[in-house]
Amino acid sequence: MSTSTSTFSVIGLGSMGMGAAKSAVSAGLTTYGFDLNPEAMRSFKEHGGLAPATLLEATKGADVVLLMLVNSNQCDQVLFGAHGIAASLRPNTVIILGSTTSASYAKALNEKLQEMNLRMIDAPVSGGAAKANTGELSIMASGPEQAFVDCGPLFDAISAKLYRVSDTVGGGASVKMINQLLAGVHIAAAAEAMALGVKAGLAPEMLYEIISNSAGSSWMFQNRVPKILSGDYSPNSMVDIFVKDLGIVLDAGKEFKFPLPISASAHQQFLSASAAGHGLEDDSAVIKVYPGITLPEAKSK
Amino acid sequence: MSTSTSTFSVIGLGSMGMGAAKSAVSAGLTTYGFDLNPEAMRSFKEHGGLAPATLLEATKGADVVLLMLVNSNQCDQVLFGAHGIAASLRPNTVIILGSTTSASYAKALNEKLQEMNLRMIDAPVSGGAAKANTGELSIMASGPEQAFVDCGPLFDAISAKLYRVSDTVGGGASVKMINQLLAGVHIAAAAEAMALGVKAGLAPEMLYEIISNSAGSSWMFQNRVPKILSGDYSPNSMVDIFVKDLGIVLDAGKEFKFPLPISASAHQQFLSASAAGHGLEDDSAVIKVYPGITLPEAKSK
The missing domain is CATH 3.40.50.720 (NAD(P)-binding Rossmann-like Domain)
Structure with missing residues (x-):
């Protein structure tokens, strides 16, 4: 052939x-x-x-x-x-x-x-x-x-x-799973960090600018936080994708009998976001589970 | 003057x-x-x-x-x-x-x-x-x-x-706190990801190479995983520094009455590493809390 x-x-x-x-x-x-x-x-x-x-x-x-x-x-x-x-x-x-x-x-x-x-x-x-x-x-x-x-x-x-x-x-799926573990945790961590920054009274744009150039940065932080700053949660990749992908990670943990506390914690945040009705929004909408803060709003067109 | x-x-x-x-x-x-x-x-x-x-x-x-x-x-x-x-x-x-x-x-x-x-x-x-x-x-x-x-x-x-x-x-301290939240979570997540990869039978060097070039990457992943691969945990920055710095993050959460589940989960991992006697080792030694896997060993000189 x-x-x-x-x-x-x-x-x-x-x-x-x-x-x-x-x-x-x-x-x-x-x-x-x-x-x-x-x-x-x-x-x-x-x-x-x-x-x-x-x-x-x-x-x-x-x-x-x-x-x-x-x-x-x-x-x-x-x-x-x-x-x-x-x-x-x-x-x-x-x-x-x-x-x-x-x-x-x-x-x-x-x-x-x-x-x-x-x-x-x-x-x-x-x-x-x-x-x-x-x-x-x-x-x-x-x-x-x-x-x-x-x-x-x-x-x-x-x-x-x-x-x-x-x-x-199976090897390709395993590597992708590890990538998704990190991607999911990093999105949830970016959300938690920006949420705490807002709660602490910091300007979110300034925070994004500084952290993007510091040791706290990640590929996901740089890619997803602009969505939060714009207030536009139209999906590139949805919250429910990480409900699924971190679910695959945790299933592997059960299969191997291996503890994954950070992944489990991040998964709970995506589940909370999905349960609150944000499952089909951009995965950065996981920040909406943090209560009592005012996030940037979408600019009216 | x-x-x-x-x-x-x-x-x-x-x-x-x-x-x-x-x-x-x-x-x-x-x-x-x-x-x-x-x-x-x-x-x-x-x-x-x-x-x-x-x-x-x-x-x-x-x-x-x-x-x-x-x-x-x-x-x-x-x-x-x-x-x-x-x-x-x-x-x-x-x-x-x-x-x-x-x-x-x-x-x-x-x-x-x-x-x-x-x-x-x-x-x-x-x-x-x-x-x-x-x-x-x-x-x-x-x-x-x-x-x-x-x-x-x-x-x-x-x-x-x-x-x-x-x-x-106070503003400088607040921004640094947000940076440390992310840095600490990213180190703990890098450890969890590499640990699960080893458990799944993946070659850690290959995993590092692929993830470093993928959406799962972070500044800390790229900086700390080479320590794990070398098996050399002589400290650049110690486990106990993140016991302290994530402690500052969680204290702020208490002061503001603000939930930080991902940070709390990462803090527990650094506490576990410190309790197991690794507090003065490089912070990447947080991977040692994951049981039942064989990590790369330091090359004998």
Whole structure:
């Protein structure tokens, strides 16, 4: 098989999947896409993507299927549900699991797919919609070497950095989990710090400026605090994503019987925010759980 | 008074104070120094500093006295103890409080010094011994404008960045507190993340490399995890410093009646590390509280 004539499918055209699928088209790859949202299908088609009416048509001739779905339930639905595709894929097709899932889910899925003569790479992505759009995602991936060779053109098209964590499925998910542990704790800590600063009477803009240039800074502090300062909590990534991702971290702690007190504390803050009705807002809205302070308000337009 | 002919005193020649004092000497300022450790006094003298035998001699002619001490107790001792200097300083002398203390301590100290016709700037520093040695500290300071003018030559000599937070004493301490909240949580989170990664069977060096370039990164992750990888916990900054500094954060939470669950969780981890006998090790030794994993060992020499 020559990879240059391969056919690729991207299932799930949300903010991340759309960026990846369009990047594949832009790179000249034969790329099918599928999403239940007709608006997403129209946008992908306008970009030059192949957008058939059914999931089956979008994948039956594929050499590589990239799943860019929200969680493991959606992946199971797409692969094994009533209209699932796994049974109709050609032998040796590579499934790339681009979603953030637990390592144990990725491993179990790999076993199931192997029994069906399918191959798999777990490849959670990082970088947000902006990096997805420019084909510059960071990907933390693991799986057998030949599968990486066969997926090479797609990975080249959608990522700036491809970390090959190991030859064994599950490694990519484990690394992503550690990244999400830190990302989630750092967002919750940024919120707690800004909230205490406001309570102490400090000007939030000044605080952001100083901390961004000090030892207390983090990637998330620099990225999310501007949302708080603007008072605009329209989501880049939602509170409920960290309810899920820190949940995966804590599930791993239970599986390994390993204590994770800081992660657990941060998870409770995201749960509080979600319970208060902020689950679909930007994850920086976790600052709204701190009571008795006045946060910057959105400028009226 | 012409600031160019002023006399400066630095009290406390530990790793931070020594760097600041030597930087002042290198900048051509008339600089006295004092520490109870004779080795520190010898080193300062060799660098061209004025190193008299007593605290009183080191400060009685000073226009500006910089206190670089471990905590507020030491500051009280130096100023008001049995051999305290406050009563013998010239009127209008500026005391710079370079230690990390609570804002309420800084404010109370300012009132006490004002009654003695002395002035004060609270100016906690950041950047570590390396930046202190090169005269490139970051300083978060607050106090009256004329005091900043009078301290100008000293601030110029020891800092790369001087943030003037407010005209009211206590603002510098508040900003430093917020920085320490984040710094402490980020170290504890880095430890938790690396510990879980080891438990999950990931190679710690690879994990460090990937996370350093991902959204989970922080200034502290990049700075402290190499200590963990080297297995060398000789202190740059000690576990017990964060027992103190996160303690200041939590005291502020009590004073304001404000919840700080993430900070409290991180504080417990530093307390656990200190209780286990690691209080004088590098603060990255907080990872040693995670049980049942094998951390990288120091290379034998």
